[in-house]
Amino acid sequence: MTLFEELQRRGLLAQLTDEEEIKELINEGKATFYIGFDPTADSLHVGHFMALCLMKRLQMAGNKPIVLIGGGTAMIGDPSGKTDMRKMMTKETIDHNVECFKKQMSRFIDFSEDKAIVVNNADWLMELNYVEVLREVGAHFSVNRMLSHECYKQRMERGLTFLEFNYMIMQSYDFYKLFQDYGCNMQFGGDDQWANMLGGTELIRRKLGKDAYAMTITLLLNSEGKKMGKTEKGAVWLDAEKTTPYEFYQYWRNVSDADVIKCLKMLTFVPVEQIEEMEKTMEGAEFNKAKELLAYELTKLVHGEEEADKADAAAKALFSKGTDSADMPTTTIPADETEDGKIGVLTLLVKTGICSSNRDARTLVTQNAIAVNDEKFTDPKGLVDISEPVIVKKGKKVFHKVILG
Numbered sequence: 001m002t003l004f005e006e007l008q009r010r011g012l013l014a015q016l017t018d019e020e021e022i023k024e025l026i027n028e029g030k031a032t033f034y035i036g037f038d039p040t041a042d043s044l045h046v047g048h049f050m051a052l053c054l055m056k057r058l059q060m061a062g063n064k065p066i067v068l069i070g071g072g073t074a075m076i077g078d079p080s081g082k083t084d085m086r087k088m089m090t091k092e093t094i095d096h097n098v099e100c101f102k103k104q105m106s107r108f109i110d111f112s113e114d115k116a117i118v119v120n121n122a123d124w125l126m127e128l129n130y131v132e133v134l135r136e137v138g139a140h141f142s143v144n145r146m147l148s149h150e151c152y153k154q155r156m157e158r159g160l161t162f163l164e165f166n167y168m169i170m171q172s173y174d175f176y177k178l179f180q181d182y183g184c185n186m187q188f189g190g191d192d193q194w195a196n197m198l199g200g201t202e203l204i205r206r207k208l209g210k211d212a213y214a215m216t217i218t219l220l221l222n223s224e225g226k227k228m229g230k231t232e233k234g235a236v237w238l239d240a241e242k243t244t245p246y247e248f249y250q251y252w253r254n255v256s257d258a259d260v261i262k263c264l265k266m267l268t269f270v271p272v273e274q275i276e277e278m279e280k281t282m283e284g285a286e287f288n289k290a291k292e293l294l295a296y297e298l299t300k301l302v303h304g305e306e307e308a309d310k311a312d313a314a315a316k317a318l319f320s321k322g323t324d325s326a327d328m329p330t331t332t333i334p335a336d337e338t339e340d341g342k343i344g345v346l347t348l349l350v351k352t353g354i355c356s357s358n359r360d361a362r363t364l365v366t367q368n369a370i371a372v373n374d375e376k377f378t379d380p381k382g383l384v385d386i387s388e389p390v391i392v393k394k395g396k397k398v399f400h401k402v403i404l405g
Helices: 003-009 019-027 046-060 091-105 130-136 143-148 150-156 167-182 191-208 245-253 257-267 272-280 285-303 305-321 345-351 358-366
Strands: 013-016 032-037 064-069 117-120 186-190 213-217 330-333 342-344 370-372 383-385 390-394 398-404
Touching: 003 019, 003 046, 003 272, 013 191, 019 186, 019 213, 032 046, 032 167, 046 064, 046 186, 046 213, 046 257, 064 091, 064 167, 091 117, 117 167, 167 191, 186 191, 191 213, 245 285, 245 305, 257 272, 257 285, 285 305, 330 345, 342 345, 345 358, 345 370, 345 383, 383 390
Parallel strands: 032 064, 032 186, 064 117, 186 213, 330 398
Antiparallel strands: 013 213, 342 383, 370 390, 390 398
16 A cells, blocks of 8 residues: 555545645655644644644655744734634744744654754745845735635635735745755645645746645544544643643543544554454444544654553543542642632632633533532532542543642
8 A cells, every 4th residue: 555545545635736746756755845833832732733643654655854843934823714813922932932843743753864854934034035025926926816715715804914914925935945945845734724835836836937746634623523632721732741641641532433533544553454444343332442542542652652551541440440540630729729628619620620611610510510529519609628639520531630739
C-alpha cells in the first residue's frame, strides 16, 4: 500500500490541486512540504493534532517537512473560520509561544540531520517594504476573487478589517519564499485553508512560471459537525501543565461511539487494516475497547509510554472500583476559601474545572449527575465537606480529587 492510498483509506484527503503529481511526489519521498502554525497560545492543542500526525506520516515515507511558525502572520490573524477579529498579541508573547511550539513538535517530527527544519516567517515578513509588497505581490491578487472565497464572505457581514484582508497575501508570500529558498514544492493544511493555499500556488506560477502543489486534510469534526478538542475547561492542550496526561487520556476515552473509528484512522498509527477489521465487528463492548486503544495510543504519542500506562491504569481502576488514584486530576482548595473545611458545591465544581460556570454546575447537580464519594449530591445550595480528601464524579466517566490546602 502506498502512502497516498493509506491517506485515502484513513479519510485524511480533502482537496488537491493536482492529484497525480502529489501522489507521485509523496509516494516517492520527493516532497519538501510545509505546514504553518500560528503561535496564538503557548501550547499546541488537539486542533493541531491532524497536521502534526500528517507531517509524521509523510516524514516516515522519506519526505522532508518544513515547520513554518507564523511569528509574522500571527501579528495579523487569520480570518478563515473566524467570526471575529483575533486579539492582537505583542511580539514578546509571540516569540515565547514560538519556543514552546518548537519543543512540543519534537515529539512528532525528527529534526536531526536536516531531516526537517523549523522556520519563522517573522524573519522575512517583518522586513518587507510595504510599497514593494504592493507592487511585487499585491498586483497578482484580484480583490473580486479574494472576496468570492467563503472565509471572506462569512466575515463581510460582520466586518472585515484591512489588516485581516492581507492575511491571504502574507500566507501566499510564505509559500513563494519557501519555494525559492528551501525548494518547498508542496503545502498542506486544514480544509479551511484552501483559499490561502491556492493563493500561494498561483503567486509562484505568476512570479516564477513554475508549479507548486497544495493539499488540504479533512477537519477533525465530531458526528455533530463540531470541531473536536474542546471540553468544559476549554481547549485540550498538548502541554501536560495545561491538560494533564490523565485528562488527555480521558478526553479520547470519552469520545462518542460514532467518532471512535474515525479518530483511530485519522490520528493514530495503528495499522489501517487492523482498524478496518475492528470496524466490521464494532458493537457493544467493542466500542469501549476501541476507545481505550485510541486514548492509549494518542496519550503515548503526546506524553510518552510511561504516562500513557499510568493514565490507562488510573482510568481502569476508577471504572472498575471507583477508587482513588494518584494519577487522578486533583485540585487543592485553600483553607481560607472554605467555611471550616466546607465549600459550596457549585463553587467547587467550577474551581475544579468540572463545570465552566455556576449555571452549568447547577444544571448538573439538579439532574443528579454529580456524586461526592459515590453519594449523589442533589442540592445546588449544599456544602461539600473537604476537610478530608473527596472524590467528585460527573456522570460515569469524569473523576476529580479535591483536597484542602
